[in-house]
Amino acid sequence: MTHIPSPAEELRLLDAELRQLDARRSQLLARRGWLVAALDAARPAPVVAPPRPEASPPRVQNVLLILGGALLTIAAMAFTLVGWGHLGIVGRSVVLGAVTVAALATPVPLLARGLRSTAEAVAGLGLALTVLDAYALHEVALSEVDGVGYTAVAAAVLAAGWTAYGLLPRTAGLRLPLPAALVSAQLPLLLWALATDAGLYWFAAALLVTAGFDTAVALRVPTRSVRIAAAVGAYGMGAGGVLTAGGLSWTATGPSAAARAAALLLLGAVIALTAAWRTTTLTAPIGGLLLVAALGGVPRVVLPEVWTVPVYLACGVALLAALRVQRLPDPVRDGLVRASAGVQALALLWALPLIAVTLLGPLAWIDRPWSGAPSDIRAAVTAEVPWPPQSETAPLVLAAIAAVLALTARKGASVLAWATALALPAVLELPYEAGLLVALSLTALAMISAAPTATILAVATSVHAALLALATQSATLTVLTTLTLLFAAASWRRAPVAAPTALAYATALTCAIGAAANWAPQHTALLVLTVPVAAALLAARDSEAALHVEVTGAIAALLAIGLAITDPPMLALVLALCGVITAATAIRPDRRPVAYASAALFVLATWVRLAAWEVDTPEAYTLPVTIPALLVGALRRRSDPQTSSWTAYGPGLAATLLPSLIAAWADPHWTRPLLLGLAALSLTLLGGGHQLQAPLLLGGAVLALDALHELAPYIVQVTDALPRWAPPALAGLLLLALGATYEQRLREVRRVREVLGKMN
Secondary structure: OOOOOOHHHHHHHHHHHHHHHHHHHHHHHHHHHHHHHHHHHHOOOOOOOOOOOOOOHHHHHHHHHHHHHHHHHHHHHHHHHOHHHHOOHHHHHHHHHHHHHHHHHOHHHHHHOOOHHHHHHHHHHHHHHHHHHHHHHHHHOOOOOOHHHHHHHHHHHHHHHHHHHHHOOOOOOOOOHHHHHHHHOOOHHHHHHHHOOOOHHHHHHHHHHHHHHHHHHHHHOOOHHHHHHHHHHHHHHHHHHHHHHHHHHHHOOOHHHHHHHHHHHHHHHHHHHHHHHHOOOOOHHHHHHHHHHHHHHHHHHHOOHHHHHHHHHHHHHHHHHHHHOOOOOHHHHHHHHHHHHHHHHHHHHHHHHHHHHHHHHHHHHHOOOOOOOOOOHHHHHOOOOOOOOOOOOHHHHHHHHHHHHHHOOOOOHHHHHHHHHHHHHHHHOOOHHHHHHHHHHHHHHHHHOOOOOHHHHHHHHHHHHHHHHHHOHHHHHHHHHHHHHHHHHHOOOOHHHHHHHHHHHHHHHHHHHHHHOOOOHHHHHHHHOHHHHHHHHHHHHOOOOHHHHHHHHHHHHHHHHHHOOOOHHHHHHHHHHHHHHHHHHOOOHHHOOHHHHHHHHHHHHHHHHHHHOOOOOHHHHHHHHHHHHHHHHHHHHHHOOOOOHHHHHHHHHHHHHHHHHHHHHOOOOOHHHHHHHHHHHHHHHHHHHHOOHHHHHHHHHHHHHHHHHHHHHHHHHHHHHOOOOHHHHHHHHHHHHHHHOHHHHHHHHHHHHHHHHHOO
C-alpha cells in the first residue's frame, strides 16, 4: 500500500530539500570563484607589439637624398645668381667648374660601393650644375648673343653631353642622365624656330621633327624610363605640330600654302602610322585622320566651298582601301578603318541640318493651311526656317555614305538612301507638285521594301507629304486620299502599322472633306464617324491588328465627339452612334466588356438630348439608366441564381431612388413624394414577397425617409408647441423603456436578422 503523507508533512519535506539545494549551490559558487582566480594568476601578461614604422628605410633614404640634392641645387643657384659678383672671373670659373666636375665624378665611386640612390642624387646635382654653367657662360662671356638662340644651342649641347655621360661605362648604371638628355632635346629645334622668326610653318615642322625623333627613341631604346619620356614628348610635340599644321591647312587661301600645310600633315601621319606599325598603339586612327586632312587640304582651296565636305569624305572613304592590303599589320588596318568611319560620321553630322529642315520645316503649314502653293518644294520646307548654307552637296554625301555602308556594314544604308531621296527635291528646287509626287513615291517604295526600318520610313515620309500638302486644298485632298488607299492596300502585309495609319489618314481626309465643303464642325463629326465604323469592321476580320485598329477608331470617335460638342442635339446623335458602334463590337466574344462603354454612351446620349430639350426632372435622366440596369441584373440572376440581389438590382435601384429622394426633399409639392412613396412601397413589398434584400431594404429606407419628409412640418409644429423640457423628458422615458425590454429587443433584432439572412 502506497503511503500518502499529510500536507504538513509534505511541506516539511520540501523545505528540507530546498535547504540542501541552497547549501550545495553555495559550495559550487565558492569553488567556481577559486578556479577563476587561479586561472587569472596563471595567465601570461599580454605582449605589446612594437609600433609599426610608417616609412620604410629605403623611402626615408630617398626622401633625404632628394631633399639634399634639391638644397644643394638651390644653394648653387643662389651662388651663381647672387654671390657671383664677389669673385673674379678666374675664381668664378674655378669654383663652378670644380663643383660641377666633382658632382659629376662623385657618382662613380658611389656606384662602385653600391650606393645607387646616393649616386643618383649627386648626379642630379651635377646635371643641374651644368645648366647653371651654361647660364653663367652666357652672362659672363656671351651676353651679347640672343638669349633664345643661345638657349637652343645650349639645350642641344646639354642633351649631347648628358647622353654621353649616361652612356659612359662607369656611369651607365645611372637612370637620370638619359631621360634628362631627352627632355633637353625637345628644345633646340623649337627655340631655333622662335629665335629666327621662321614662321608658323617652320614652327610646326620643328614640333613634328622633334616628335619624330621622340617616336624613334621610344621605338628603339629598351630602357623603360627613356621610352616613357620619349612617348610623352612624342605625344606632346606631335599634338602641337598637328594642331598648328591643321590650322594652317584650314586657313590656307591658295594651293601653295595648302600644299605646305599638307606636307606637314603628311609628316605627322607618317610618324603616327610608323608608331602603329612597330607597336600596338592607338595612333593609327590619328594617322588616318591626318592623311585625310593632308590629301583634302589642297583640293579644298581649289574647289568651291560647297565641295569641302565631299572632298574630305572622298579621302576618308579612300582609307578603306587598307582592308585589301594584307601586308599591313592589323593595328594599322583597323586604325585606318576607324579613321574612315570617323570622317564619315563627321560628314553625316554636317548633312543632318538639311534632313532636319526637310522633315520639320513643313510643320509651319499647320498654322496656315490652304494659304497657297509655294513657288517650289524648297520654299515649302523653308516656310519659317532658313535653308542650311552650303548644303547643296549634302545628298551626294549621304549617298556616298549609304553606298559605303551597303558594301561594308550593310546596316543603315537604307535609311541614308531614304534621306538622300527625301532631301534631293528641295536641293534641286523642284516644283511643288513634283516634290509631293516624290514624297508619295518614296512612301510607296518604303512599303514595298523588305528592309527592317521600311515601315518606319514609310510612315515618316507619309507625314512629310501630308504636311507639305497643307499648302493647298486640292493637294491636301489628293495626298490624304492617296495615303489612305496606299496604307490600306499595304495593310495586308504590314497590318499592325499600315492599318492604323490608313485609318488615321482617313480621319484627316474626312475632316478635310468637311472643311472643303464648308460644313460646320458638328456636321463633319458625322463624316468622321465613318472611320470608327471601318475600324470595327476591320478589327472583326483581322485579329493581328485588332487592338491597334480599335485604338485608332476610338481616337477618331473622340475627335467626332469633340467636333460636335458645341451642338447638343448633334452631340447626342454622335454619342448614340458611338454607342451603336461599340455595341456591335461587343458582340464579339473577346470584346464583351465593351458593352459597358456602349451602355455609358447610350446613357450620355440620352442625357445630352434631355439637356437639349431643357428637361430638369431627375427621373428623366435616371430611369434610362435604371431600366437597362435592372434588365441586365434580371438576366444575370436568371443565368446565375447565386448572384446577390445587391449585385443584380442594387446599382439600378439606387440610380433612381436616391436622386428622386433628394429631389423630393426639396420639392414643396405633394406629387413627387407621393409617387416616390408608392414606388418605394411597391419595392418593399416586392422584396419581401421574393425574399430579396436589395429592394426590401432600399425600398423600405426610401419609404421611411419619404414619410419623414411628409411628417416633418407637423413634427416641427408639435415641437414648437411643447415646452423646452418635454423633448429631454420624452427621450429619457424612451431610454428607460428600451432598457427595461433590452433582452426582448435583442431577441427580436436577432430574429429580424435571421429573416433577412435567409433572403438573397
